[in-house]
Structure formats: structure tokens, C-alpha cells
Amino acid sequence: REIIAMGSQASTLAEGLLSQQRACRTFDAARSITAVCQAMTPLARSAGRAIACTTQSATLVGDPADLRRIATNLVTNALRHGSGTIVVSLEVVDRVVLTVRDHGTGIPEDLLSSIFTAGVSRGGAGNHGLGMAIVHRLVTESGGEIEAANHGDGGAIFTASWALAS
Numbered sequence: 001r002e003i004i005a006m007g008s009q010a011s012t013l014a015e016g017l018l019s020q021q022r023a024c025r026t027f028d029a030a031r032s033i034t035a036v037c038q039a040m041t042p043l044a045r046s047a048g049r050a051i052a053c054t055t056q057s058a059t060l061v062g063d064p065a066d067l068r069r070i071a072t073n074l075v076t077n078a079l080r081h082g083s084g085t086i087v088v089s090l091e092v093v094d095r096v097v098l099t100v101r102d103h104g105t106g107i108p109e110d111l112l113s114s115i116f117t118a119g120v121s122r123g124g125a126g127n128h129g130l131g132m133a134i135v136h137r138l139v140t141e142s143g144g145e146i147e148a149a150n151h152g153d154g155g156a157i158f159t160a161s162w163a164l165a166s
Helices: 004-024 029-046 062-080 131-141
Strands: 026-028 049-054 057-059 086-092 096-099 145-150 156-162
Touching: 026 029, 026 062, 029 049, 029 062, 029 086, 029 131, 049 131, 057 062, 062 096, 062 145, 062 156, 131 156
Parallel strands: 049 086
Antiparallel strands: 026 057, 086 096, 096 156, 145 156
């Protein structure tokens, strides 16, 4: 039993060290977002939709796989619940800002304040209310912030931001 416990402790330590190593990497955020847009375009086209993607060069600290997962979940959500063109942008203001917007009916007001809570969903087949909770966790664990809102011209808009890499 002691050997098993020591092996488990060593595994936990190794996972923590690998996680720290991934979290301390700098990477090209624009490349990650462009890759997601390119990968999701065939799915959007098959649904009669389009993805408009614009990026500015931006360096972040963290794991590029996490940023790709964040963007993929946000675009998937827009495909499921929105309509029209999905607009994805990455820009540098005083922070690195990722925005994903659709042109659907928006987020119901009663869900807006809890959209990032696990289990909260508009419902429908295959919706378990985990995608936005995962997005929130990945954004906050990487030192970022995220908010959801309804755009003034219709549709949902998700905005995530991170400090610039120094």
C-alpha cells in the first residue's frame, strides 16, 4: 500500500510540474485562433453558416491547447445556438481580447448570469451545460476574464481577455 501511495504522490507531482511547464510557455495566440477558425469552417459550411475570423499578432503565456479549446467551445456554442455568420476576432488593446459573436436570438435573460455554471444549458439533444463551464475554468485558470452578453444588434457575444505577455 505504501508503494502505491508513493506512486500516486509521484504521479500527482509530475502532473503538477507538467501543468506548470505548459502554463509558463509563451505562444502566438493569433496562430491558435486562426487554426480553430480553419478547422471549424467546414462544419459551419455544412450548416449553411460562415466564420469570419480576424486576428492581430498577440503573445500569451500559457498553453496554446487551452486557447484552442476555449475558442472551439465558443464557436461550437455559436453554431448550436446562434445563426448567421460567426464573427471571431483576436485583438490587442491594453489586453489580448478574444471575441466570438453570433447573430441569433442571444442568450435568454434568465440564463445570462449563470451561463458559465456547469449544468446550465438551453437544452436540446447533446447539450449538457458543460462547454461554457469549461471555457470559464480554462480562461480563469490562465489568468484571464470572460463575460457573456447579448449584442445590441442581436446575437450573443462572448469576450475573453488576458494580460499581455511581458
